Amino acid sequence: MATIKQIAKKAGVSYSSVSRALNNQTGVRPEIRKKVLEIAQELNYHPHSSAKALVQNRIGVLGVVIPRTSEFAFQNPYYSHMLLGLSSVANDMGYHLMLVINQQQSHASLYHSHLVDGIVVLANRIDDPYIPELVRDNVPTVVVPGYPDGWEFDVPSVNSENYQDVYRAITYLLNLGHRDIAFILGGMNSNYSLVRLDAYKAAFRDKGLEYKDKYIKESDFSKTDAFRLMGYLLNLPDPPSAVISINDATTPGVLHQINSRGLRIPEDISVVAIGCSDLVDLTDPPLTTIKVPVTQVGRAAARVLIELIEKGDCRERHVVIPSALVVRESTGVWPSS
Amino acid sequence: MATIKQIAKKAGVSYSSVSRALNNQTGVRPEIRKKVLEIAQELNYHPHSSAKALVQNRIGVLGVVIPRTSEFAFQNPYYSHMLLGLSSVANDMGYHLMLVINQQQSHASLYHSHLVDGIVVLANRIDDPYIPELVRDNVPTVVVPGYPDGWEFDVPSVNSENYQDVYRAITYLLNLGHRDIAFILGGMNSNYSLVRLDAYKAAFRDKGLEYKDKYIKESDFSKTDAFRLMGYLLNLPDPPSAVISINDATTPGVLHQINSRGLRIPEDISVVAIGCSDLVDLTDPPLTTIKVPVTQVGRAAARVLIELIEKGDCRERHVVIPSALVVRESTGVWPSS
DNA sequence: CTGTTTACTGCAAACGTTTGCGATTTAGCT
DNA sequence: AGCTAAATCGCAAACGTTTGCAGTAAACAG
CATH class of the missing domain: 3.40.50.2300 (Response regulator)
Structure with a gap:
């Protein structure tokens, strides 16, 4: 596995310069930058995400937790659609998705062990015992769907109508x-x-x-x-x-x-x-x-969570995605005859 | 965020002892171990997974990649069932799941940047351009389903019949x-x-x-x-x-x-x-x-991948999960009259 | 009481990055 | 040429762990 030091040695520069070149920061001569990038390519260099995370205190991963759910419940296409929406925004914004289904421990531990930068809880239950902990510990969190109005604590949420x-x-x-x-x-x-x-x-x-x-x-x-x-x-x-x-x-x-x-x-x-x-x-x-x-809800949830992570706060704490009643042929006047 | 050093200071021991106590390794006095564990609890200590990964060269995450797929294809309950199976085994074995849908770059880069320890490719396409790279780079990989017999390279796979x-x-x-x-x-x-x-x-x-x-x-x-x-x-x-x-x-x-x-x-x-x-x-x-x-297939895929990661090889490179033809009432003799 | 094993403990290096700071070079002006 | 400002560069520390090694203390056997 190629490291920054190897590139540095091969290019004959210090490894801080290599780092700066790779992250296209300022302060490195164009010719050197070019050379470094070439060598990186040649050595099939990939930054070590853990090393990066250690110093930057940010791993670039969104946790998606699906609380204890039965097998049949998970068959619901709801989850597929949601994941698709979450994934698409996460991809675009440079994040990965960590999927946690039916985990037996607290949601917050994911965050505390620095596996994720924030958490979205899907199909949130009113009595989920782990949400208060997320709030208390200031974990960037979005719940889908949100709590009823006037709930005892306030977590950012995304809902459809x-x-x-x-x-x-x-x-x-x-x-x-x-x-x-x-x-x-x-x-x-x-x-x-x-x-x-x-x-x-x-x-x-x-x-x-x-x-x-x-x-x-x-x-x-x-x-x-x-x-x-x-x-x-x-x-x-x-x-x-x-x-x-x-x-x-x-x-x-x-x-x-x-x-x-x-x-x-x-x-x-x-x-x-x-x-x-x-x-x-x-x-x-x-x-x-x-x-x-649902896909739109997922997209919005990812968007809000990323904003929460990067800015520390979000402009709109409770997003609502409009939906529609589509009248087709399974409903009719009553009595029908 | 509590670190090992803080625990060490509070317990009045070196932080190597703390590390040993927390990972219940041998070579630490029972009373000290007890004290350390108490303090860890009290400080809500969680090990920093990146720091751990950096030195152990293992992050404890399985990559699940779903190659470019259309929105309607992803609605298929196939994916839900598969994820459920993967997740259940991963949970049991101490791994997390990284879900990657429709990613535009090579699968191997996930591994090279140390985001995952291995990769399972779902709904593998015969013409997926990234699989050869996984093979070439010796990335622990399982594909579902497998390639036809006599394919040009050999990747561990799980199939139903x-x-x-x-x-x-x-x-x-x-x-x-x-x-x-x-x-x-x-x-x-x-x-x-x-x-x-x-x-x-x-x-x-x-x-x-x-x-x-x-x-x-x-x-x-x-x-x-x-x-x-x-x-x-x-x-x-x-x-x-x-x-x-x-x-x-x-x-x-x-x-x-x-x-x-x-x-x-x-x-x-x-x-x-x-x-x-x-x-x-x-x-x-x-x-x-x-x-x-499908859920069984997912379980097997996780099992094989973990074996591949931990042992460097697997006993059974091509697992087949038995299935069945369930005859119900939509089939009848022909001609019917 | 001495010598030897065993259990414990701490130091320090290592993992691969980023980044502040000071040093050096380069460029821009008179 | 001489001076200043700006750009470039490298050193070294830091992030939070694990772990080999050496040292110390305790236990045990003779």
């Missing part, structure tokens, strides 16, 4: 005449579940209507569980006339349950999906969907 | 009476496409039958393209009676095309899917599937 989206979707369904609208949620420690349920309730309230608790079901974010819950709902004496499914993991389960009973969408039941998967287009009929711009 | 699976599936279809079997492939620079196409052809040949080139279609691994190609196939004067779809990205396109024409599965056309997604269970009818054990 979780609240507005669901609010719009429910309002839309209410306007179509639906009143018995089921909501297949995830666990209530997920910020997504919390915020989206709030929006669900608010949409009813703002129209002077009552939602019914029995139509609100917490899943474990798996297809299987969504299938089960949807079965329960359809077995009710007064089954819902519409259902909204919280993410790409639950939607297939919901659809499967509906299809397996031979129910027609939207004549017998309207369906609204939330997610980033474009599998929804596959369904028959195409699903009315809250299309979550 | 790509060949056998397709061979079995085609044989199964032939036994059902099918002769016009379409194959929706990916690009022919993908090792998956190459190997699986070989198996397709061999299955025909070994039964003394002829396959027809017109039923073999190369997609770009996208749902959209699969939809288009399936449309083309169904428009033929003699459309295929069965179709096999190469991965989780193409299958939805294939199904969508079939469904949108109101064709019945398996009465009008039999379908075999290849993939790791369990979305296939969602379809009606449930799909006959070559279930690819």
Whole structure:
């Protein structure tokens, strides 16, 4: 492995000059710089990132932590899209990505051992015990999604319009005449579940209507569980006339349950999906969907984190990426006949 | 940030003793060891990984590179499953994961700059220009999937039974009476496409039958393209009676095309899917599937790579993870009436 | 009590960089 | 030519560890 000293010896200059030449800093004669660069090329020189990190106190790596999650949850295309967004910005800004899934120890230790310069926590849970430590220790951190308003501490976050989206979707369904609208949620420690349920309730309230608790079901974010819950709902004496499914993991389960009973969408039941998967287009009929711009969220998260690392602060602590309710053919007026 | 020197000063011992105590090496009095550990705890000490790496010439990170891939290709649950497998073994063995997507420079530079101790290349393409460099420079490397037999160089690899699976599936279809079997492939620079196409052809040949080139279609691994190609196939004067779809990205396109024409599965056309997604269970009818054990492949890849890093060599250079053809209801005898 | 092994301890070098500072050269002006 | 300012250059320290080696103390055997 070639080092700066070897280049220096071969070029007949001191190694501080080599360093300056390689980092194209000022204070080195053009001819020397040229010569150094040539030799570096020839020797296939690559700077030793650890040595560099040691003196500069910066390693150029973003930690991406995905807290303890089940295997089925990780199948969610959410993570792929997010990683793609994070990676693209990180690449452009000269950072690498360290991926940490299901790690059993504190997030902060990654930072304290100088493996990463900052951390983004994906699919953040309200009860994640390690976030307070990140805040206390001043670790550059971005959480996705953010905490509800008025939370006890303030961490930079990136969100899509979780609240507005669901609010719009429910309002839309209410306007179509639906009143018995089921909501297949995830666990209530997920910020997504919390915020989206709030929006669900608010949409009813703002129209002077009552939602019914029995139509609100917490899943474990798996297809299987969504299938089960949807079965329960359809077995009710007064089954819902519409259902909204919280993410790409639950939607297939919901659809499967509906299809397996031979129910027609939207004549017998309207369906609204939330997610980033474009599998929804596959369904028959195409699903009315809250299309979550996950890749964009990932890009923004990387951007904010890098700003946090480099400037020590960020201009916008809570970024919101706009999204949209895409109305397709799985929703219809109620009653339908 | 606490350092070893601070601990040393506080404990009143030399910092070599502290180092030995922390790495529980021999040669330090039990009482001192205890004291050191207490102080380390109290000071929230974390070893500086760069400093460690500098002297030990080992950073404890596996590079996971996903070569230039399109956004839609990365949606494939393949990657999630793989990362889960890699991560679980890496965690257990004390390694971290560096995720590199779509990087524009050579894979080897990651290693040369000491960012990683070794590299696994996912969804390796036959024409990836950076693999030879990894081989030449003796970088600990595992590719998934491997190269075809007799390839010009030999890189450790992990595969599922790509060949056998397709061979079995085609044989199964032939036994059902099918002769016009379409194959929706990916690009022919993908090792998956190459190997699986070989198996397709061999299955025909070994039964003394002829396959027809017109039923073999190369997609770009996208749902959209699969939809288009399936449309083309169904428009033929003699459309295929069965179709096999190469991965989780193409299958939805294939199904969508079939469904949108109101064709019945398996009465009008039999379908075999290849993939790791369990979305296939969602379809009606449930799909006959070559279930690819991607997470296992990921686990094996990490295991081999770590062995390569630590021992300098590995016992088994080409690991094959067994998989299975799961026959469900999307395949039937032909002709069906 | 002496000699020998064993367990512990600390010094200092090494890993490959960056960077402040002083020394030296070069360039620019009169 | 003589003076000043600017550009270039190299020395050496520093970053936080690990580790070989030599030295010291303790334990043990004779």
